[in-house]
Amino acid sequence: MPPFAADSDRPDRVEGAAVPRADARRNRSRLLDAARAAIIERGPDVPLEEVARRAGVGIGTLYRHFGDRSGLIRQVVAEHGRLVLAEAQRAWVEEPTAWAALRRFVLRGYSVGPGALPPAVGGHVPRDPEVLEIVGQMSELLDRMVTAARAEGALRPDVTVGDIRLLLTLLTRPLPSEPSELRRELTQRHLQLVLDGMAATDAPALPGPALSATQLDEHFVLEPGRSRRLPERPD
CATH class of the missing domain: 1.10.10.60 (Homeodomain-like)
Incomplete structure (x- = not known):
């Protein structure tokens, strides 16, 4: 007890x-x-x-x-998801274009570490209804941003929601022993580089298919007892 x-x-x-x-x-x-x-x-x-x-x-x-531990992790994931979703919603409502909203979310959203927590807890969070609802809303809003930004001609046509989520995961996860101030500066710098690379240009098409949002969810939000495994890439 x-x-x-x-x-x-x-x-x-x-x-x-x-x-x-x-x-x-x-x-x-x-x-x-x-x-x-x-x-x-x-x-x-x-x-x-x-x-x-x-x-x-x-x-x-x-x-x-x-x-207990599982109850704490479940609530941490839910609260984290609410913070990330709120940041994306504010950007979508307040910015004049979808591309501006997407850029703002990527650049400002790093402050809540949108991609850092899911891989850190992957395999420890059951498919909790509250968590799944938040993940669904976030995926839907990001899909709207990406689709609209491509339609504006601002975002390169081969960038997907899966690309953005995976990039945020990689770039907002702290390095071992990295000072917090340095982490903020480097994250902001690298996110800016990534955004510039996602802008529509005459660059060659990206190699290989992207992972879908569903595949990422399968990797990071798992049923109890399932092992973590990198999702299969589509053919």
Whole structure:
């Protein structure tokens, strides 16, 4: 049985319904932020005691909010997905063109590490309905951005959603022992290089087929017990 949490993490009750106290909500938010950073850096088996230490709370508080490791990882993935989706939605609504929206999402979205978390937890997250709903919305919006940017003549015609998602995964994942400030600078620089390469030009066609969004989801969001394996490339 998990350790008991401090009284500050017990919910208040209003008219018979449990309502989290302000300090409990803060602790939960700190735990999610700390867990996300720790998982990206060290993987899903990072000691829970370290997560609690980074969040500045006791281990009992972590168990009180999430129950166990799988519950924590599930909520980290869901919260991470909501942040990435919100960034993409703002870009889509506020920018004048699809290409501008896509560029903004790629350049600004790195601050929440859109591609770093899924490979870090791949194989540890079951097909949770909330996670799948967020992934579906994100894929649909990115597909709209890519399709519209190609129609504008701004994005090269052979770039796919799978290309963008995989590039974000590769470029926003931190290197071992990389200082955070240097990571931000290098990520911004390399994302800019990638975006310039995706702009419509007379460049030769890209070699080979891209992985689809479905194949990427199959790799990063798995059923319990399934092993991680690189998806088969299409013929």
